[in-house]
Amino acid sequence: MADPATSGRYPLAEPGLWVERVGSRVFSAGTPALFLDRDGTINLDTGYPDDPGEIVLREDIAAVIAAANRAGIPVVIVTNQSGIARGYYGWADFAAVNGRVLELLGAENAFVDMVLACAYHEAGSGRLAMSDDPMRKPNPGMLLEAAKHLGLDLQRSLIVGDKPADMEAGQRAGLSQGWLVDGQAAVQPDFTVRSWRDHGDFDGLLAAIAALGAVSGEP
Structure with a gap:
């Protein structure tokens, strides 16, 4: 279980x-920023990852993050971590796994600027037992929190994730586009979902990131 005493650590x-x-x-x-889900998007999803030794990056994800680095675009991880609320692992395990993710990315010259994780879930216990917490995707709270800290233009930002909840969080935060790993492309009012991997649209994602940098005045 998550220990309240960890709040100081x-x-x-x-x-x-x-x-x-x-x-x-x-x-x-x-x-604008590049928002990314973590498990299943940056690293392969092993269910409830709690072992740094089992972390493997998705193919090409480091190149996506490196493209944002070159464009001068902040890279922000926004990840639900209900395994903490459920008692499967604690914040110490999350810290170790997340540190390994960042280490593997760094080895490929890809760098993250902010990490947000929400452990609240209705199946949790104690202070983590929260139903529909505003920070938990598909709610937009983590994206809004990042925007507050970094002064982001959310409307011009984009999100990459492997679940519809990631896309919904992006849409509700005011983003105009998202990229769904191995998912279906879709166009909704004021929000476009493109499929990454499907039809080999890796170059399209890199181009979208480069365009954000061009609008922001980066070379």
């Missing part, structure tokens, strides 16, 4: 919300 904004600024890159106000 880890960057917990509240018992079930991890908000960590990574690195020291500075961004101008109004910069």
Whole structure:
């Protein structure tokens, strides 16, 4: 179970919300961001990952993040972690796994600027037993929190994830586009979902990220 005492050891904004600024890159106000889900999007999904030794990156994901780095676009991880609420692992395990994810990315010259994780879930216990918490995707709370910290332009930002909940969170946060791993493309009012992997649209995702950098004034 998650121990309330860990709040002093880890960057917990509240018992079930991890908000960590990574690195020291500075961004101008109004910069769009690349939001990414973690498990199943950055690393292969093993269910409830609690062992750093089992973490394997998805093919090409480091190149996506590196493209955002080159474009001067903040890279923000937004991940649901109901395994903590359910008692399968704790914040210490999350910290170890997340550290391994960042380490593997760094080895490929791909760097993340902020990590947010929501542990609240209705199946949890104690202070983590929350039904439909605003921070848990498909709610947009983590994206809004990141925007507050980094001064982001959410409308011009994009999100990459492997579940419809990721796309819904992006849409509800005011983003205009999302990329769904191995999913169906769709067009809704004010929000377009493109399929990454399907039809080999890797180049399309890189082009979308580069376009954000061009609008932001990056070379």
